[in-house]
Amino acid sequence: MTGRARDGAAAPRGTEIQSVARAATVLGLVVDSGGGLTTTEIAKITGMTVSTVHRLAHTLVSGNLLCRDATSDRFLPGPLLLRLARRSLGASGVPEAADVLKDLADRTGETASIGLRRGDDVLVVLSVPSTRPLRYTGRPGERTPLLATAIGMAIVAFGPDPLDEAAAVLTRSGRGGPDAWPAESDLLTTQFRGYAVLDDPHDEALRAVAAPVVATGDVVRMAVEIQGPVSRLPEDALDEVGALVRSAADALEGLPVSMAFGEF
Secondary structure, eight states: OOHHHHHGGGOOOTTOOHHHHHHHHHHHHHHHHSSOBOHHHHHHHHOOOHHHHHHHHHHHHHTTSEEEOTTTOOEEEOHHHHHHHHHHHHHHTHHHHHHHHHHHHHHHSSEEEEEEEETTEEEEEEEEOOOSSSOOOOOTTOEEEGGGSHHHHHHHHTSSSHHHHHHHHHHHTTOOSTTHHHHHHHHHHHHHHTSEEEEOTTOTTEEEEEEEEEOTTSOEEEEEEEEEEGGGSOGGGHHHHHHHHHHHHHHHTTOOHHHHTOOO
């Protein structure tokens, strides 16, 4: 196999500049690796030749986008890349979103989370755990089927054509039969209440309450929820709790949190 053919794995698309596209690939791999990568490891992952990776990586080091650990020869994020990351985080709305979740967790006593839609799943991106001994801890990074979560129910219920969307999601998942009707009923109830309530299908003692975060143009891509024991979230307390969750969702409107974690 020629070097050119091997490097084709990282070839640019359209009008991209090949060297820039390859450099971006290397940066992404190093950032996502956690503990850094060697030249050989990068070449193996990308299909680029070792000499190509060597030139790219050392160019990135000279520009302070990467640095090299002298003991392990692994490339790590450099000072300029870290500075850019800090500035990007500051403009992402994530710190402000974390403050909103902290306030919601303090006011309700339960774990508060933000989730984004990813296809037919929900991705939990931020959580602030309850401080109570018996609590749901939250799992940032976890993906769950869309209609199996209160966050997903809130996103679908307040989006365009929620019933058709729910039917389409259930059909794609192979659950488009009679069991789709309870989901439609839940969506209508969610619209009436202004918030979604869903008991964990795997743990009937766990309950979640979620409200949608409406973006510009009435687009709903994410929602905020609290989750805790049913005993602390009984039916007669749901309106009060739902109002607190809706207030948090309102506070999150306008923050570019979904952009910080990529589009769905």
